[in-house]
Amino acid sequence: MRILVTRPIDDAQTLAEQLHRLGHQAVIAPLMTVRYRPIPDLERVLDRAQRVLLTSANGARALARATDRRDLKLATVGRATAEAAKRAGFTRIDVAGGDADRLAELCANSYKPEDGPLAHIAGSVVTGRLGEQLGALGFTVERRVGYDAAAIGELPPPVAEGLAQGQLPVVMLFSPRTARLFLDEIERLGIGASFCRIDALCLSPAVAEMAAGLPWRRLLVAAEPAGDAMLALLDQAGPNSQAPNPQATPPQSAMPQG
Template identity: 45%
Template sequence: MRALITRPREDAEELAQELRRRGLIPVLAPLLTIRNRAGVVPQLDGVQALLLTSANGARALAAATGNRELPVYAVGDATARAASGLGFDAVENAGGNVEDLARLVAENLDPKSGALYHAAGTRLAGDLAGRLREDGFTVLREALYEAKAATELPAPAKEGLAEGSLDLAMFFSPRTAAAFVTLVTEAALASACELVAAYALSPAVRDALSGLPWRAIGIAARPDQESLLAAVDADYSGA
């Protein structure tokens, strides 16, 4: 059983290892390329905590500053693991989405103790800063990286669809899903998706995939990698 991974290469290998443990063959076809923005230096004076909404943000922040002492509040498991692996000393994990992260921050921090620094990308999913400002926090949001979308379908995806050798495909963001739909349609391979089951991290990702005739679409119970893998397990355990 062959599983298409559309995540950026920096995030794909951990997922590939999880799929191999399940007896599935990962096929890597990144649809986004992550680039850190040159010359951006975080100003952290007066900041009480760092906010991370992606593993890409964790990596970009680690590259931009040597500060590892400020506490980190991470949106979910993969982001928390990335931050810990990069040497940040104190990492709190919201284990969910932006709303969960905002709730965790509001429960544990005092707006009077200093600003919050959000290490973000040039494109945002959700309004973390707006949510926290409603609770009285000052949020300094800075774009430390950008995600460049592929302009054509990566060869592993194109070949897998053309040959009918892909069994499932995994999608983690509406942007990636929408890009896949566009590139597959441009490559005249839409009908090949009738043989493929898609797995979406959230209903928003599922909606972005609706332009293709998938064999089936599974949705994670929660917006994290573990839940998406659980959805795959339910269908392919022992494959």
């Protein structure tokens, strides 16, 4: 089954490899590109922090690029972010249940405000109320921007044509912002009517709410906001909801590489 992967390129390539192992063909067309940036005053913030909060894999990569320290105590929003931190060499990691609310609960149950501030390495665009929630619990949160996730703009013509002709029966959406960018692009292209033949796989109810503006055949939401749960939705997706072809071709990218 051909599946449109809309994640930034690093995450998209990892996901495409997983899909290929399951017998699917991934078509990669990121809707955002990630640009890492220097983090001002980072070492002072890290020296003060009792824990560093990471709410995305890109946050983990940004932290790893900005400091050589690997002794830091981290708390990640979920398993995927924890795995990215482990790949970057971090070992002291607490893992929350997959969203910002669960991360706030982890902090409330495991840490004390009097033990010091929490550092949050995030993107320039932040969704959710993590800082507000933690502030209400008495924590001081020092947020530092480690990357920008900029909209790419247009879908490549082969992807737009594939969607219009129903040749990409599944679209995977991992964030509300990605879903919003996707809907805006489909509206610009004027191909919304084609989505009665296409399933959306959404990481969370918030993503599904943003994606609901298209007439999807099915709008499926992962049981938990985690990559494994997204992959589990594949059993329900596709034109015939059938088992994938074990001879599927390797992942394709609709974006120019290099």
